[in-house]
Amino acid sequence: MILDIYKDALEYSAKDWTKLVILGVICIFSFLFIPLFLITGYNYRVINTAVHGVINGRDPLPEFDDIIAMFIDGVKVVAVQIAYLLVPFIIFVIFAIIASAIGDIASAVLMIVGCLITFIVFVIAELMMQMGICHMAFNEGAFSKAFALGELKEVIDEIGWFECIITYVGLIIITLVISFVVTSIIGIFFAAFGFSGAILGANPGGIFAIGFVINALVSMFIVGPYLSLFNSRSIGLLYTMQI
Template identity: 75%
Template sequence: MILDIYKDALEYSAKDWKTLVILGVICFFSFLFLPLFLITGYNYRVINTAVHGIINGRDPLPEFDDLIGMFVDGVKVVIVQIGYLLVPFIVFLIFAFISASITGVASSALMIIGCLITFVLVIVACLMNQMGLCHMANHDGAFTKAFAVTEIKEVIDEVGWFNCIATYVGLIIITLVISLVVTAIIYGIFTLFGLSGAILGADPSGIFLLGALINSAIAMFIVGPYLSIFNARSIGLLYTMQL
């Protein structure tokens, strides 16, 4: 089932390259801060489509319409993310404050314990956060459903904690592999061009710079948006395993 989710999401994310470029342009202006909410809002639409779809179905990519609604959805997503991450952050601060008030081995031991507990809480918070967004989408965008902890835990129990964690680990690995492979291919090509130019007596620095610029452009306008949609689609389909 998990492999089916990956296969569906990988194919789904490549349905419309124009969409990837549009997301890339929005990402390019993310330094203005506000476009970030459009990106998170679009990813939420991808989740919503997946939650109401099926694996290996014919779901289309969401349209770029109702930008105000997309922006509002993006704000809600960010609030949910911050809300869940606040818990491990506060726990970490408590351990840090207590360990700072004592000295010696006890201080170090307490800080190590605090870091381990925080790490576990971060994993749980991320699972709750992602399933919370799916739960919100499954209930017509009802914001309170994103924090319906008992209901969300029941969803995770139905899907299986192992399946959830395994899926997220797989998403991290696939994301890293795709990013590294694309970067390696681009730099490999321009390294060959650069070495060929150097053999012919030309200065290869310009070729290497061009390779770096092209790699950055592809990462921003193609690979980044593709992986963003891939992750959002996978999360939404994971939620449907309990339906």
Template identity: 70%
Template sequence: MILDIYKDAFEYSAQDWKTLLILGVICLFSVLLLPIFLITGYNYRVINNAVHGVINGRDPLPKFDEIVNMFVDGIKVAIVQIAYVIVPAIIFLIFMFGASYAGDVAAVALMIIGCLITLVVGVLACLMNQMALCHMAYNDGELSKAFALKEIKEVIDDIGWFKCILTYLGLIIITVVISSVVTAIVGSIFTVLGMSGFLIDATLGGGILFLGMLLNVVVSMFIIGPYLSIFNARSIGLLYTMQIGNSPDVVEE
């Protein structure tokens, strides 16, 4: 079933390249901060479609309309994400504070233990955060449902903690692999071309290497980044549906 989720999300995210470019343009202006809420708001729409859909259901990508509502949804998502990162952040700060007053050996031990505990709690917090967003979307965008910890825990219990963590870690691995592979391929091609260019002219070689770096940034920002953000949102939303009746419908192709 997890592979079905990944397969659906891969196909779903690639069905409209124009959407990826729009998200890329918005991402370009994210330095102004406000556009970030449009990106998180759009990903929330992806989640909302998924929690009310089925695997292989051929759902269309959300439209870029009702921008004000999308912006408000993005703010709500940011509130939820910040709230769930507070606990692991506090744990990390406590251990770092203790390490600053301990001896050399004790300080190192506290830092290692603190980092390990923060990592475990952080993964759980991220999982809870993702399920919280799904739970909010499933309950008509009611913000309080994102903090209904008992209900969210029951959702994860129904799906299975191991299955949830495995799916979430799988998403992290897929994201890192795709990003790394694409960057490596583009980088390798232009490195070879650049080195060949240096044999002709240093300026030509340097220009080719610079073009390769620029292309990597463009591809990451306008294609890979938006694609992976939609992929992750869709996957988490479909994972949430696994607790509805404990067996989501899968539309056969």
């Protein structure tokens, strides 16, 4: 079932390359924050489509319409993410403050314990956060549903904690592999082209510079948006695995 999710999400995210480029253009201005919320809002639409769909369905990519609604959805998602991730952050800070006050060997031991606890809480918070966003989408965007902890625990229990963790680990691996492979292929191509030019007496600096720019453009306009949609679609489909 998990492999079916990956297969569906990989194919789904490549359905409309025009939308990938549009997302890439928006990413350029993400430092202005407003575009960042639009990107998050669009990915929320992808999740919303997934939680109301089925694996290997024929769902189309969402449209870039009703920008205000998409922006509001993005703000809601970011608020949910911050709220959940604050928990492990606060726990880590508490351990750090106590450890700094104790000093000596006990301080190091306490920090090791604190880091372990923080990591465990982070994993749980991450799962609850992602399922919370999906739960909010499934319930017509009701913000409170993202924090319905009892309901979210039931969702994860039905899917299986192990299955959720394995799915997330797989997403991380796939994301890293695709990014590495695409970057490496472009880099190797221009490196070979540059060294060939150097052998013939040409200056390879310009070729390397062009390769760097093309690599950056491909990552920004295609690979980055593609992987963003892939992860959002996968998370939404994982939510549908409830018994």
